[in-house]
Amino acid sequence: MKIAVLPGDGIGQEVTREALRLLELLELPGLEVEHGEVGATAYRNQGHPLPEATLELARSSDAILFGAVGDPSCDNLERHLRPEQAILGLRAALGLFANLRPATAFPGLEHMSGLKPEIAREIDVLIVRELNGDVYFGDKGTRVREDGQREGWDMMSYAESEVRRIAHTAFRAAQTRKNRLTSVDKANVLETSQLWRDVMIEVSAEYPDVELDHMYVDNAAMQLVKAPANFDTIVTGNLFGDILSDQASMCVGSIGLLPSAALGERQTDYGTFGLYEPIHGSAPDIAGKNLANPMATMLSLAMLLRHSLGREADAERIERAVAEVLADGVRGGDLGGSATTTEIGDAVVTKMVSIS
Numbered sequence: 001m002k003i004a005v006l007p008g009d010g011i012g013q014e015v016t017r018e019a020l021r022l023l024e025l026l027e028l029p030g031l032e033v034e035h036g037e038v039g040a041t042a043y044r045n046q047g048h049p050l051p052e053a054t055l056e057l058a059r060s061s062d063a064i065l066f067g068a069v070g071d072p073s074c075d076n077l078e079r080h081l082r083p084e085q086a087i088l089g090l091r092a093a094l095g096l097f098a099n100l101r102p103a104t105a106f107p108g109l110e111h112m113s114g115l116k117p118e119i120a121r122e123i124d125v126l127i128v129r130e131l132n133g134d135v136y137f138g139d140k141g142t143r144v145r146e147d148g149q150r151e152g153w154d155m156m157s158y159a160e161s162e163v164r165r166i167a168h169t170a171f172r173a174a175q176t177r178k179n180r181l182t183s184v185d186k187a188n189v190l191e192t193s194q195l196w197r198d199v200m201i202e203v204s205a206e207y208p209d210v211e212l213d214h215m216y217v218d219n220a221a222m223q224l225v226k227a228p229a230n231f232d233t234i235v236t237g238n239l240f241g242d243i244l245s246d247q248a249s250m251c252v253g254s255i256g257l258l259p260s261a262a263l264g265e266r267q268t269d270y271g272t273f274g275l276y277e278p279i280h281g282s283a284p285d286i287a288g289k290n291l292a293n294p295m296a297t298m299l300s301l302a303m304l305l306r307h308s309l310g311r312e313a314d315a316e317r318i319e320r321a322v323a324e325v326l327a328d329g330v331r332g333g334d335l336g337g338s339a340t341t342t343e344i345g346d347a348v349v350t351k352m353v354s355i356s
């Protein structure tokens with residue numbers, strides 16, 4: 001049983017370190033943990049944001065724990081050398097097309113949400129984001145128009161097979177929840193979205209127990225703030241899912257709380273192969289200052305234990321420890337408190353020991 005650990009850049013290093021303390025505490029028999037470089041760190045040391053050795057490590061593992069990539073000093077590199085290509089490259093190369101991003105209220109945190117407390121305490125939504133297609137992976141470029149202006153362009157498209165497979169993931173996920181699925185698109189304007197909607201409707205015939213509805217993404221952004229409790233499971237494309245999940249994080253209280261799982265079809269001896277990461281980035285504004293909230297990464301580790309290693313009890317132990325530490329009032333700066341990254345790590349470790 002092998003986990004590849006790819007901390008990456010900025011706070012990716014700090015939050016991954018704290019999550020690994022929880023993994024060590026669990027003392028999983030036969031577990032091998034191997035570190036690899038990604039992002040700006042890998043570019044500086046090995047000349048590429050996703051070196052072949054890292055990709056090989058990822059492929060030979062049962063699961064990947066990923067921190068974050070991104071560094072402002074790399075923002076003017078050629079696109080294929082930028083840190084973000086590491087995570088995009090891993091998602092594509094490993095066929096990780098289904099991104100699960102749960103956003104669930106934590107008791108006691110209602111007042112840290114951007115929403116009114118009575119609205120915030122109800123939120124329990126799973127965003128199922130397609131992760132291998134859309135405008136993120138289409139052809140792109142810049143060109144000079146006939147009138148002499150520069151023009152940037154990015155191709156948005158979805159093949160019906162891509163929509164169909166994420167639809168199945170989302171319907172099955174909804175069946176484990178409240179059997180309600182909202183497909184979010186922009187079908188009033190985009191052909192890509194019209195096909196998305198048509199395929200969602202076709203696939204829904206196979207899931208008569210799941211209630212499917214459709215919402216335009218602009219309305220969904222508004223409804224997520226107005227009445228998040230009306231959502232159960234959301235399925236959406238790569239771009240819209242990226243944006244809506246950051247928004248959902250602030251409905252819960254902080255982007256430092258939201259974990260994610262990126263799954264494909266590959267099964268291992270222990271579960272579904274996947275990559276797990278907080279939904280946030282490398283946060284250059286607070287990197288290296290011991291200020292980042294490591295809880296999103298800890299909760300991503302819990303998802304890894306559940307989906308890739310079949311360790312449900314260990315996953316729940318981490319989730320319970322994080323929730324109880326928050327309820328105890330241990331909070332980082334993102335939640336109006338003063339606990340440092342390592343102090344939050346200490347508190348969760350202590351809690352884990354007490355609830356073993």
Ligand SMILES: NC(=O)C1=CN([C@@H]2O[C@H](COP(=O)(O)OP(=O)(O)OC[C@H]3O[C@@H](n4cnc5c(N)ncnc54)[C@H](O)[C@@H]3O)[C@@H](O)[C@H]2O)C=CC1
Binds near residue numbers: 068069
């Ligand atoms: N999967 C990945 O590796 C991702 C990488 N990025 C990259 O990260 C870099 C920074 O991007 P931003 O747009 O600033 O997004 P970001 O998510 O890194 O940060 C946005 C804001 O949230 C705060 N924040 C994020 N995570 C936090 C945590 N755990 N605790 C406390 N505060 C936290 C940051 O301090 C910042 O003010 C860019 O290079 C971007 O491309 C962004 C998103 C995802």
Ligand SMILES: CC(C)CC(=O)C(=O)O
Binds near residue numbers: 084087088242279
């Ligand atoms: C940095 C990216 C490639 C994407 C992103 O923001 C995300 O996956 O949350």
Ligand SMILES: [Mg+2]
Binds near residue numbers: 242243246279
């Ligand atoms: Mg994002």
